[in-house]
Amino acid sequence: MPRRSRLHIPQHHSRPGEEPDFSYLETSPAGAVARPDVNARVRDIGNLSVDLVRVLDDNHVAVGQWNPHLEVQDLQIGLRHMLLTRIFDERMQRAQRQGKTSFYMRCLGEEAVSVAQGMALRPKDMLFPAYRNQGLYVVRGRPLVDLMCQLLSNTRDMCKGRQLPVMYHWAEGRIFSISGNLTTQFPQAVGWAMAAAIKGEDDIAVSWIGEGSSAEADFHHAMLFASVYMAPVILNIVNNQWAISTFQGFAGGEQRSFAARGPGYGMAGIRVDGNDFLAVHAVTQWAAERARTGAGPTLIEHVTYRGAAHSTSDDPARYRPKDDYEKWPLGDPVSRLKNHLIALGEWSEVRHQALARELEVHVTESWKEAVQYGTLTDGPRLNRDLMFQDVFKEMPEQLRKQREQLRTEQGV
Amino acid sequence: MPQMNMIQALNSAMDIMLARDPNVVMLGEDIGYFGGVFRVTDGLQRKYGEHRVLDTPIAEGAIVGAAIGMGVNGLRPVAEVQFADYIYPACDQIFSELARLRYRSAGDFWAPVTIRTPCGGGIRGGQTHSQSPEGIFTHVCGIKVVMPSTPYDAKGLLIASIEDDDPVVFFEPKRLYNGPFDGDANKPAVPWSTHPKGEVPEGYYTVPIGKAEIVRKGSAVTMVAYGTMIYVCEAAAKALGIDAEIIDVRSMVPLDTDTICTSVRKTGRCLIAHEATRFSGFGAELSATIQEECFWDLEAPIGRVAGWDTPYPHAFEWEYFPGPLRVAAALKAVMEAA
Numbered sequence: 006m007p008r009r010s011r012l013h014i015p016q017h018h019s020r021p022g023e024e025p026d027f028s029y030l031e032t033s034p035a036g037a038v039a040r041p042d043v044n045a046r047v048r049d050i051g052n053l054s055v056d057l058v059r060v061l062d063d064n065h066v067a068v069g070q071w072n073p074h075l076e077v078q079d080l081q082i083g084l085r086h087m088l089l090t091r092i093f094d095e096r097m098q099r100a101q102r103q104g105k106t107s108f109y110m111r112c113l114g115e116e117a118v119s120v121a122q123g124m125a126l127r128p129k130d131m132l133f134p135a136y137r138n139q140g141l142y143v144v145r146g147r148p149l150v151d152l153m154c155q156l157l158s159n160t161r162d163m164c165k166g167r168q169l170p171v172m173y174h175w176a177e178g179r180i181f182s183i184s185g186n187l188t189t190q191f192p193q194a195v196g197w198a199m200a201a202a203i204k205g206e207d208d209i210a211v212s213w214i215g216e217g218s219s220a221e222a223d224f225h226h227a228m229l230f231a232s233v234y235m236a237p238v239i240l241n242i243v244n245n246q247w248a249i250s251t252f253q254g255f256a257g258g259e260q261r262s263f264a265a266r267g268p269g270y271g272m273a274g275i276r277v278d279g280n281d282f283l284a285v286h287a288v289t290q291w292a293a294e295r296a297r298t299g300a301g302p303t304l305i306e307h308v309t310y311r312g313a314a315h316s317t318s319d320d321p322a323r324y325r326p327k328d329d330y331e332k333w334p335l336g337d338p339v340s341r342l343k344n345h346l347i348a349l350g351e352w353s354e355v356r357h358q359a360l361a362r363e364l365e366v367h368v369t370e371s372w373k374e375a376v377q378y379g380t381l382t383d384g385p386r387l388n389r390d391l392m393f394q395d396v397f398k399e400m401p402e403q404l405r406k407q408r409e410q411l412r413t414e415q416g417v
Numbered sequence: 418m419p420q421m422n423m424i425q426a427l428n429s430a431m432d433i434m435l436a437r438d439p440n441v442v443m444l445g446e447d448i449g450y451f452g453g454v455f456r457v458t459d460g461l462q463r464k465y466g467e468h469r470v471l472d473t474p475i476a477e478g479a480i481v482g483a484a485i486g487m488g489v490n491g492l493r494p495v496a497e498v499q500f501a502d503y504i505y506p507a508c509d510q511i512f513s514e515l516a517r518l519r520y521r522s523a524g525d526f527w528a529p530v531t532i533r534t535p536c537g538g539g540i541r542g543g544q545t546h547s548q549s550p551e552g553i554f555t556h557v558c559g560i561k562v563v564m565p566s567t568p569y570d571a572k573g574l575l576i577a578s579i580e581d582d583d584p585v586v587f588f589e590p591k592r593l594y595n596g597p598f599d600g601d602a603n604k605p606a607v608p609w610s611t612h613p614k615g616e617v618p619e620g621y622y623t624v625p626i627g628k629a630e631i632v633r634k635g636s637a638v639t640m641v642a643y644g645t646m647i648y649v650c651e652a653a654a655k656a657l658g659i660d661a662e663i664i665d666v667r668s669m670v671p672l673d674t675d676t677i678c679t680s681v682r683k684t685g686r687c688l689i690a691h692e693a694t695r696f697s698g699f700g701a702e703l704s705a706t707i708q709e710e711c712f713w714d715l716e717a718p719i720g721r722v723a724g725w726d727t728p729y730p731h732a733f734e735w736e737y738f739p740g741p742l743r744v745a746a747a748l749k750a751v752m753e754a755a
Contacts, residue, residue, distance in 0.1 A: 014467040017450070107541040107731070158732035166732025169543030185545030186503065187475060220474030222506060250451030251472050324451050381732075392725065392733045403696065407725045414742050 015254030021322060025332040030308070032278075032334065035062035036069025040287070043295040047273055054264035054274030057308060060283035061341055065348040073125075073287040077351045083124060083282055084342050084352070087116040089364045090140045091339060093149060094313075096368045097156060101170075101317045105380045106156045108170045112137045114280070114312030114330060117338035118213070118243050120144055121285035126211060126293060131201075133181045133194035133212035136171050137243070145178045149371040159379030159387070165394070166387045187218040191227035191240060198238035198296070199230070209237040209296045216256045216263055216306075217248020228270040228304070235301035239292045242304065243279065245311035250324040267304030279307030280338040283345070308335065389415070421617040422609040423594045426568035427457050427533075430575035431495065433621050435465045438493060441579060444471040444480055445497030445533075454499055455535060455594060477507035481532065485515055488528025495579055501536035501588060502548045515584045516559030531578045532586045536564070537645055537692050538724075538738055539592035539602070543731035549644075549693035549724070554586045555669045555702065561626055562669040564588040566647045567597075567614030570667060573624025581626060590644035598645055599652035600740035629673035631680065635662035638686040638751060641677055641703055643667060646690040646739070653744035659752060669699055677703070678710040685716035688751045690744055695723035717754035722747040 018026040033056045041050045060067050067074075075083075094111040101109040112119070119140025126132075132141055142152055154161035156170040163174065174182035181190060194212035201208050214224065219242050231238050242263045246253050257263070267274020273295065277288045285307065292303035312330040314321050326332075346352030379385045393400060393408045400408075421429065434441045443458060449472035452459030462470035473480050477498050484494035498504045504511075511532070519527040538547035554562045561583055565571040571589070578585035592598050596607045609615030632647060637659050640650040643666040654661035662680050666672070681687045687707055689700040700721045707719055722739050730737055 012468055014471070020450075108543075162732065164731075167544060167728065167730045169545065169731050172543070185543065186505075217475045220476040220479070222476065222478050248446075248475055249454065250447045251474075255472055256474050318454075387732055389733055389736045392727055392730050392736060396727050403726060407695075410743075411725070411736060414746060415736070 015252070015259050017252050019326050019329070021324065021326060023326055025326045025329040027332065027334050030334055031057070033057040033059060035059040036071075038069070038071065040070035040291065043291055044298060044300045047268055047271055050273060051268050054268055054276055055262055057276050057278055058284050058288055059278040059281050060287060061281045061345055065341070065344040067283050067345065071284055071287040073283055073290060075283065075286065077346070077349065079124065080342065080346055081351070083120055084339070084346060085360060085364070086120040086124070086140060086143045087282070087339050087342065088361060089367070090116045090120065090143050092361065092364045092368050093139070093143070093152075096372060097153070098317065100156070100372070104382060105376070106158070106170050107381055108317055109156065110136055110171050110316045111313040112139055114310045114333070114337060115243060115245055116140050117282045117285050117342070118241070118279050118307045118309060121282045122211065122241070122289045125286045125289035127208070129179060129208045130293070131179045131181065131194070131197050131208060131210045133190040133197070133210060134183060135190070135213045135215060135218070135243070136183055136185070137215070138213050139171070141180060142173065142175065142178070145175070145180065147175055147178055149368060150375045153372060153375035154378055157375060157378070157380045159375070160385050161378045162387065165391045188214050188221035188223040190214070191223050192230060194240070195227045195231045195236050195238050198236040198302075199234050202234070202237055207237075207297050209239065209293055211239040211241065213241040213243055215248060216242050216244040216246070216253045216258060217251065219263060219266070220256050228266065228272070231302040232270040232272045235299070237296035238302045239289065239296060240302060240304045242306045243309060244306050245309050247311045247315070247325070249315045249319060262306060264304060264306035272301055273303040274306070275303060276306045276308060278335055279309030280335045280341060282338060282342040310335070418616040419619055420610045420615050421568045421572070422596065422615065423565075423568045423571045423589070424455060424457050426572040426617045427575055427589065428459060428461070429617065429619070430572040430579070431458065431461055432464070434576060434579045435461060435469055437621065440491060440493045441495065442469050442471065442487060442492050443495045443497070444473050444484060446473055446475050446499050448472060448497050453497065455591065457533075457589075458497070477503055478510055481507040481510040481515065481530070484530045484532075485510065485518065485528045488530050489526055493529050493579060495531045495533060498532060498534040500546050501534045501550050502545045504534055504550065511554070511560065511586070512557045516557045519583070520559060527582060528584060529582045530584045531575070531581075532584070533575070534586070534588060535591035536588045537590040537592055538729055538734065539598060539645065541731065541734060544728040547729040549691065551588050551669060552693055552697065552699040555699055559584070561585040561671065562588070563626055563667060564590060564644045564669070565667060566590065566593060566644050566665050567612070568609055568617050569614045570624050570630070572617055573622050574626065574667065576621065577623040577626050580623070585626070588644070592645050597648045600645070600649035600738060600744070601652070602735055624667070627668045627671040627673055629667055629676040630665045631662060631676065632665050633661065633663040635660040636684060637661060638688060638748065639664060639677070639680040639684045640688050640690065640748070641666060642690040643669070644692065646692060649739065649741055649744050650690055652741045653748055656741060657745055657748060659748060661748070672706070674706055674710065678707060681707050681711045682714040685714055686751050687715070688720040688722065688748050690722045690739060692724050692739060694726045695721060696726045698723055717751055720747045720751040
């Protein structure tokens with residue numbers, strides 16, 4: 006038979022009702038990947054973009070050159086941040102189900118990405134997150150009440166009612182406004198980093214997208230600019246395997262790792278176990294130091310799993326097995342760090358339960374406070390005049406007139 | 418006749434076209450196995466296979482660019498952009514390429530691409546899931562722009578769009594997917610099964626592109642609208658007890674100036690309504706055209722009611738949306754003017 010051209014359609018590994026199949030996932034043993042010098046040439050470290058950097062082994066021990074040797078106290082703080090993020094997510098999911106807010110997105114299974122990276126960076130580094138990076142806010146200490154008020158679009162909403170829930174921002178905390186349009190933040194982060202270099206400051210920019218979003222042209226634009234100008238930026242692809250209903254094969258993950266696009270553009274690429282708190286912390290430190298010492302940008306692919314639905318508007322039971330997250334070969338980031346601390350003799354199930362209870366109380370207390378400032382359905386409500394502000398710095402006449410028209414329409 | 422909601426009617430149109438024409442293909446994010454985030458393509462991949470209904474990467478520019486290439490190579494692609502708010506990365510391919518390909522190649526190359534995209538507010542979608550950008554597309558020469566307001570029209574117009582050899586941007590007012598909506602969010606939802614236009618023939622038919630429809634005959638004023646605003650106009654006119662003639666534009670490009678202007682010449686008054694922001698919105702084109710054609714028959718200035726000139730704010734959905742109150746106030750003003 007003569008060979009013919011053909012159209013390849015990426016095939017999902019398992020569908021609803023089938024046994025989860027993760028045989029496609031290529032991993033490396035913990036500790037197996039060497040840690041090169043932060044100023045290594047891109048051409049000499051191509052393996053980092055194909056192998057998988059892992060620190061925690063199956064016995065919960067930190068092994069290999071990438072072990073960041075964090076203080077026990079920092080590990081405990083990391084665990085606390087991840088657990089708080091998870092409990093916050095669960096509570097906000099329930100609030101959406103109760104009609105208190107219109108929409109929510111959990112980051113179940115991806116907590117280590119934001120928390121470990123947030124902790125590995127400096128407070129003045131500028132963050133350009135996607136919509137599943139709530140852990141960054143936890144690390145940088147934004148009170149949960151403030152996040153909840155945004156989710157409720159209430160009188161203390163930082164976005165003044167203009168944004169969908171979870172589209173936070175925090176200028177003081179150096180966390181950029183979330184767009185809702187995908188990947189737009191990637192070239193913006195590169196531009197911010199270029200500005201830092203132009204101004205001679207050593208703050209770096211860090212941005213996140215999902216692997217699905219790496220299909221957008223903005224990803225490629227960002228990669229090119231970052232590489233051409235050797236911008237001090239860390240670009241993260243959180244490969245949680247799913248873009249709503251389509252798995253990572255549809256974003257180009259079938260033939261080659263996402264991290265390999267780094268060397269493709271002439272920059273360092275690292276593929277890391279995204280559920281391994283220590284590994285994520287270590288590669289972020291490496292990339293940050295590389296950026297700060299003039300050796301240029303790094304693309305980090307975090308291999309992780311979207312444990313929850315895409316959003317409260319999504320039903321993953323339609324397109325993937327129900328128990329897939331339990332079968333994910335890289336485990337759960339909270340459990341893995343917890344078990345590591347237990348193995349070190351610095352944690353216990355009892356302490357873990359106590360911490361969970363403490364954080365649940367904290368979330369509940371925060372929620373009680375937040376709803377006092379209003380919910381989507383119950384007052385107090387934001388002043389409707391706010392709708393017309395901030396379109397421009399100065400409100401043009403046309404908007405003043407429309408504001409007056411609305412006041413008349415509403416009888417006020 | 419079978420009852421269909423707008424989702425089922427659109428699905429039926431695509432099902433029929435996939436069956437009738439082996440060159441028809443669909444592509445878009447989540448449209449295949451999953452059947453689309455609004456279920457509009459549900460079951461089509463299962464029925465016609467993965468080479469006819471393609472899941473794509475999240476890359477609107479590439480979806481439209483690839484659709485153009487497929488169209489040039491003899492296929493008849495129907496591309497879905499998941500939300501109209503996400504169409505902008507594709508705009509270079511739409512504005513500079515799809516719209517002008519026939520012109521710049523003196524008719525030697527063309528691509529019969531249909532781009533389906535859900536638009537409009539009223540679903541608590543905030544600034545990135547509520548926009549009505551149709552006016553932007555009407556300003557580009559070389560693409561047809563349509564928006565149905567009923568399941569019957571949705572199916573007939575979509576079939577006509579797919580069969581059209583010119584590119585069509587097909588806006589689906591998503592608040593109307595499951596039922597007509599008059600702008601009052603406090604009322605219980607009404608299903609399409611209660612509406613005469615929820616009756617949709619099972620088989621093939623078309624609704625011609627470029628024809629407006631008079632959805633209510635009247636003599637006191639002409640209300641010109643499309644999409645969700647049809648029902649808001651009906652509610653406002655009813656509330657005021659005004660005998661309005663209500664015209665569903667359906668097709669913005671090409672525009673059925675005759676139907677609209679014949680009505681305005683008869684009534685002498687006109688109110689234009691759309692969800693999109695007012696400034697440079699499609700209402701401005703309608704108003705200018707009507708003024709040029711009907712000036713000597715007008716008894717009052719043409720009125721325009723629209724979304725405010727701000728991004729679509731999440732918390733102020735119903736203060737932003739041009740609901741029955743705002744339309745009624747504008748209608749009153751048009752009726753009371755000299």
